[in-house]
Amino acid sequence: MATDERAIPGLDDIEAVLALAAAATATDGVGPLSEQTLLALRNPADYPDVVHLFARESDGVVGYAQVAKDAGNASGEVVVHPAFRGKGLGRRLVESALAAARDAGVPLAIWAHGEHPAALALARSLGLVRSRVLFKMxxxxxxxxxxxxxxxxxxxxxxxxxxxxxxxxxxxxxxxxxxxxxxxxxxxxxxxxxxxxxxxxxxxxxxxxxxxxxxxxxxxxxxxxxxxxxxxxxxxxxxxxxxxxxxxxxxxxxxxxxxxxxxxxxxxxxxxxxxxxxxxxxxxxxxxxxxxxxxxxxxxxxxx
The missing domain is CATH 3.40.630.30 (Gcn5-related N-acetyltransferase (GNAT))
Structure with missing residues (x-):
């Protein structure tokens, strides 16, 4: 059973999330984490207000979410290792991200990179509404x-x-x-x-x-x-x-x-x-x- 936690990422966590993101990219054909999210992950001391959420199995980090507050709003990104999908980890991480934003008193918007069908279905099931579209050309x-x-x-x-x-x-x-x-x-x-x-x-x-x-x-x-x-x-x-x-x-x-x-x-x-x-x-x-x-x-x- 996976455990979820908020933590300041150490070197092992950073390496685990980077490997997790690489596995997701290889499977999905699109990177799950933006440059800004990766900067905050690799430089946690420079972003003290960013919330890092980890889903862990005995294998290590199998899911990760980040919530970044900015001027009355918050944005988030979520990734689950392809081998651990379909077990509810994505939903739990998104719900934890929503809770972190509520704790900060701000609304949250979460990226679905590449319009992955599972991500879109999860967003709809949680009542989240489409608020912005970014093209890669x-x-x-x-x-x-x-x-x-x-x-x-x-x-x-x-x-x-x-x-x-x-x-x-x-x-x-x-x-x-x-x-x-x-x-x-x-x-x-x-x-x-x-x-x-x-x-x-x-x-x-x-x-x-x-x-x-x-x-x-x-x-x-x-x-x-x-x-x-x-x-x-x-x-x-x-x-x-x-x-x-x-x-x-x-x-x-x-x-x-x-x-x-x-x-x-x-x-x-x-x-x-x-x-x-x-x-x-x-x-x-x-x-x-x-x-x-x-x-x-x-x-x-x-x-x-």
Whole structure:
């Protein structure tokens, strides 16, 4: 019989959850835990308000849920090892996550990554309602890309750690003022990612005036996922593209996207991917016009 518990993850727990997530990914074809959830798992001291829930059998950790509170709301993710599904562990973990959110006095919304049928059925049975849809869009990089066209007085340069942090945080907050997560990033959020093994400032492209190279107009932060041996994998990600509202008339969004795709292709990536909210119809149309197609759908279910 499995036992459930709240605990601060130690090294053994972290390794067990990462192995559990890898097994679920191999079975389902989509990762069950987002980057932010993995950051909080691997750096529990940096996220003291995050709740970690474990389902344990004699074999070890067979299920995991995380609840993260943010500005009057909470989000959650749940994963159960494929060999232990169909035993009610997923329901128990979701119910424990709902209880943790109630204890914190906030509503909870839980991601169903890849619209897995069992996850959707569980959400409906618990009375959770569909509240957000996130598309993953993909594009082979072997296909030709349009040329990068920047205004004559704008150039691109790589991000400089330390020197560009404050300017980037300011533009990111302005560009994503209405986004539920991205616009709230702090210096701490940025620094955590700068410490990640995938971080490469050469792929963090900044658009600046030619005569004011410290003034940030927009950016394209690219990302290469790493394989188990630490080498870059085949997929390159359009991690974040943002333009300062004051520079919107320069039409930098498409140029920055293409410049980042060129960088990913030149570093060996064969597939490009990005994540965009279904509700952001303008961005979805722009990416579709560049040859991206929806390859995964992620749904958030909430308590309303």
């Amino acid at each position: 993909c594009r082979p990089l072997e296909r030709p890309l349009p040329p990068v066209r920047l205004p004559d007085d704008v150039r691109l340069r790589p991000f400089v750690v330390g020197a560009d942090d404050a300017a980037w945080l300011r533009v990111n907050a302005r560009a994503f003022a209405t986004h539920p997560e991205q616009g709230k990033w702090t210096r701490h959020d940025l620094e955590l990612r700068q410490r990640e093994p995938w971080f490469d400032p050469a792929g963090f492209l900044l658009a600046v005036p030619a005569d004011e190279p410290t003034t940030l107009l927009g950016f394209h932060w690219t990302k290469r996922e790493l394989t188990a041996d630490g080498a870059p994998g085949p997929e390159g990600e359009v991690y974040v593209v943002g333009v300062d509202p004051d520079a919107q008339g320069l039409r930098l969004g498409t140029a920055l996207t293409l410049a980042g795709l060129d960088h990913l292709k030149n570093t060996g990536a064969t597939e490009a991917a990005l994540y965009v909210d279904e509700s952001n119809a303008r961005a979805v149309r722009m990416y579709a016009g560049l040859g991206f197609e929806v390859c995964e759908t992620h749904v958030m279910y909430g308590t309303g």
